[in-house]
Amino acid sequence: MIPGLEPVPLRELQALGTFRVWSVAGQLDEMPSLTPVRGTLRAEHRGNLLEVEGSVQTIVCLRCDRCLGHFNQQLSAVSKELIWLGQEPNEDHLAEAGLDLASPDGLMECLNPRGDFEPERWVFEQLSLQMSVVNRCGKHCPGMPQKPSDAFPTRGETTPDPRWQALKNLQSSMQRNGTNHD
Numbered sequence: 034m035i036p037g038l039e040p041v042p043l044r045e046l047q048a049l050g051t052f053r054v055w056s057v058a059g060q061l062d063e064m065p066s067l068t069p070v071r072g073t074l075r076a077e078h079r080g081n082l083l084e085v086e087g088s089v090q091t092i093v094c095l096r097c098d099r100c101l102g103h104f105n106q107q108l109s110a111v112s113k114e115l116i117w118l119g120q121e122p123n124e125d126h127l128a129e130a131g132l133d134l135a136s137p138d139g140l141m142e143c144l145n146p147r148g149d150f151e152p153e154r155w156v157f158e159q160l161s162l163q164m165s166v167v168n169r170c171g172k173h174c175p176g177m178p179q180k181p182s183d184a185f186p187t188r189g190e191t192t193p194d195p196r197w198q199a200l201k202n203l204q205s206s207m208q209r210n211g212t213n214h215d
């Protein structure tokens with residue numbers, strides 16, 4: 034739990050009449066990191082919307098999917114997001130708020146206006162989005178751990194050289210032609 038990032042009722046943010054700022058410094062329970070998560074975020078209640086923006090960073094220790102070695106990766110997120118307060122936003126609501134469903138902001142999250150905004154959860158989500166699906170330790174990855182039995186190339190079927198095959202075909206056709214003339 035990051036101190037100071039407790040959930041805050043949206044109504045409290047609304048009553049504030051201005052944005053609220055949090056400074057982030059601590060460990061996320063769901064994402065162990067080598068260094069504390071640091072950054073800031075701010076949220077402003079704008080009637081039907083909550084505008085959240087922030088930047089957070091940390092360093093996590095990951096395991097390479099290929100060589101299975103551990104490596105450190107910096108995660109850094111800078112984002113700005115609009116969260117719809119209420120039911121699924123429809124086009125009328127968005128137009129009223131001066132937004133367009135077709136814009137990138139069109140796909141937005143919803144929160145119950147009587148519920149809470151959870152700053153810590155927001156930080157966790159932003160950092161999670163920075164994690165890659167496949168973990169690679171980098172350019173100098175030594176590759177898969179070696180298995181001695183794989184060191185020898187397997188000997189396949191001996192396939193005839195196509196050039197010899199062409200010569201053979203020519204030879205046999207000449208022989209056939211020869212017998213016709215006899």
Ligand SMILES: [Zn+2]
Pocket residue numbers: 097098099100101102169170171174175176
């Ligand atoms: Zn690796």
